[in-house]
Amino acid sequence: MTVTIAQVLALPELNLRVCAGDRGLDNEVRWVHVSETIDPTPWLRGGELLLTTGLKIDDPEQFGPYVHRLADAGLAGLGFGVGLGYDQVPGPLIQAAEERGLPVLEVPVDAPYVAISEAVSNLLAAERYDTIARAFDAQQALTAAAVESGRGGLVAEVSRALGGWAVLTDLAANVVRAHPAAAADRLPALLPDVMRTRERGIRSSGSVVGPTESVAIHTLGARGRMRGFLIAGVPGAASDYSRMVLAGAVALLSLEMERSQAARQQIRRLRADQLAQVLRGAVTGEVAAQHALAWDLDPAAVRVGVYFCAASRGSQVCDELNELMAEANLPGAVVAQEAGRQARVAVLVDGSETAAAALARLASVRPMVPLGLGDVVPIEQVGLSYRAATHAAEVGRAERRPVTRFDDLEALHMLIRAxxxxxxxxxxxxxxxxxxxxxxxxxxxxxxxxxxxxxxxxxxxxxxxxxxxxxxxxxxxxxxxxxxxxxxxxxxxxxxxxxxxxxxxxxxxxxxxxxxxxxxxxxxxxxxxxxxxx
Known part of the structure; x- marks a missing residue:
């Protein structure tokens, strides 16, 4: 909801009359400004209702250029006071205003400008209160949706409150939820803008303004850690109401994602404990296969990777690896094992080259964390892959290369396997x-x-x-x-x-x-x- 020239015109106590520019009556009024200068545009920001009596303009022919300057500055409308300098609104002013679609309101001599300013101010205050009230109702609905339905309900409620669409993605810009479902199709065209927003870091936002809608892009997360994005489209231009709704949605989704992250951490710790036992051979092959299935892995073809790093970085590398796997939708389990000043971070993934390539991304960062890749084996022989990966990582660390496959170390392969x-x-x-x-x-x-x-x-x-x-x-x-x-x-x-x-x-x-x-x-x-x- 906005204050328009038509609303100001409709106030009966002001006795205003429109005499030009009917097609601009829906122009939004941001504020009221009074000026008698020939060129007030340096003091205008756009959206004003300008009040004047034209006292500084001696030649009526100057009103044409005067109106064009005001229209170029984005003026919402012009209130012209009669009964002082001019008994009626000058014809050249009316003609130019009609050409530009700029509303001109005739202000009678007995209507003080302060009354107009107060009336518009009251309208703006009422509009602001209405916006806050609507946004408060919307945020209550968002909170209820979060409690009752989680992320899916939140995204649907954002779409409803905005009268547009909403998409929730993870950090890699993969769609997590979309409402309506067809909104997911909007994401590919917006990916460059999403990536630019990501580069600016946590708590940043971006916008894409089109002729028929505005798109807002917000990062999600807390504690300095980015978790994903909320992307929403609203018809027309963004408003204070839509910005308030999105601010509430960002807070709720960030909280929900942090809670989900805490739950994922619990699951990761449980998997780490189970993986350590599997790698040690402390469980039967049947139990190991059950663990692999629970981790969405095929027990018939798994591979172990081992990263070497300083003990002080073990937890960090473990967390980074879990995040990398989440971004790449890579199933598996990770455990960090410390021994003195050194840490080994072991990861169990499927035997595909896609998984191996994903693990290599982390090995290549600086400071480098050498990665050794073991053989692809059934889960019953995972200890062989683990030892092979450890050997490969040792060689990679010695030769300062990020990724080493045990299969490529033919002499060592022959010696160890024999x-x-x-x-x-x-x-x-x-x-x-x-x-x-x-x-x-x-x-x-x-x-x-x-x-x-x-x-x-x-x-x-x-x-x-x-x-x-x-x-x-x-x-x-x-x-x-x-x-x-x-x-x-x-x-x-x-x-x-x-x-x-x-x-x-x-x-x-x-x-x-x-x-x-x-x-x-x-x-x-x-x-x-x-x-x-x-």
Whole structure:
């Protein structure tokens, strides 16, 4: 609802008479302004009802250009006072006003301008009160819809309150709800505007104004985290009422999405606990298959991915991975396992290349979180895929590449797959056993030095820089490692044996990871070889 020239004209106490510009009577009046200057346009913003007596205009022929200037400035209407400078509204003014469709109201000499200003102000106040009352009723209806029907009812109520359409999307601009259903078809054309709004961040909005409707785009979320978008179209121009309705809808939908997010977090923690047990082989194949089905996975073809990162980033990477999977509609489960200063984030997904490509997106961010991809296996053999993914991630971290597939590591594939776990454990004991025994109580100093040295391909400066020690200290440690292990680190074969032993030891640590505490989704710190080594 707006105040128009027709409404002002209809006020009986003002005795106004329209003498030109009938087709502009529906023009919206924003305010009343009084001016006797020949060119008042610098002080106009558009939408005013301008009151004048034309005292400054001596030549009636100047009224034509005068009216055109006012029309160009977006004036709503002109009130011309008679009985002072002019006994009647000048003919050139009426002619120009008819040409431009600008309403001209004749103001009698006994109608004070202040009375007109007060009358319009009262109309505007009443209109404002009506807008607030309607918006309050609409927000009550929105709240009831949220309580009774959740997101679907909210979106439908937004559409009804606006007399237009509404679409709710997730963060990737996938349609979650639309009312009416055909409103979903509007989204493709609006995607560029949605993405621009997303780039501006949380609590931003955008608008698209067309000849017959206005479209508003609002981000949804709270606590600095964007969750999705509300996109709504209203006939004609946006109004204070539509903006109030949308503000209430944004608040309610953001709250609903945050509550849904909290519920999803609970589900993710439960899945993390279950996945940790599946990866350890702590449940039967039948139970593992039931878990896979509950996670929308085919038990006959699953794959494990493992990300390596600092322990301080484990929870963050886990959350980012869950969000990435939600955006990509990728089913599965995620668990973060900490061991000393390192965290492994394991994810179980389907065996498709689509899933592998989605996981690779997170690995390529900065700082890089190397991803190892295991084999595609039935759920009963998921431990094999987990160990393979861990090996691949170790190699990827050493070679500073974001994604490494175990299938591409042919030599390692042949070695690991050809050996039983018992044989590999014996190999690790023979090669690294004395060094691990020496490092007990020393925070794994020599093992960490060896791993870093091999990771940097025996480059002294890079190794010393990463460890934060002097080259002479590094030299002393390498000499000590050679003495304890009996391997020559200047020898390619000696380095190969030590490197393979470190990889096999890492895989053995994977098998020894403890089950996360119930509801945490993260493994606790154990006392196995990995803990000693760190």
């Amino acid at each position: 050996q039983s776990p018992q044989a590999l454990a014996g190999f690790v004991r023979r090669v690294l056993g004395p060094l691990k025994q020496h490092d007990q109580g020393r925070e794994g100093t020599l093992l960490a030095t060896l791993s870093t040295f091999l990771t940097h391909n025996g480059h002294w400066n890079e190794t010393a820089a990463e460890l934060g020690i002097h080259r002479h200290t590094l030299r002393a440690r390498i000499d000590r490692i050679e003495q304890i292990t009996g391997r020559d680190l200047d020898s390619a074969y000696g380095r190969m044996e030590l490197w393979l032993a470190l990889l096999a030891d890492s895989a053995a640590d994977t098998d020894d990871q403890p089950v996360p505490e119930q509801g945490t989704g993260r493994a606790g710190r154990g006392s196995g070889p990995e803990q000693d080594r760190k």
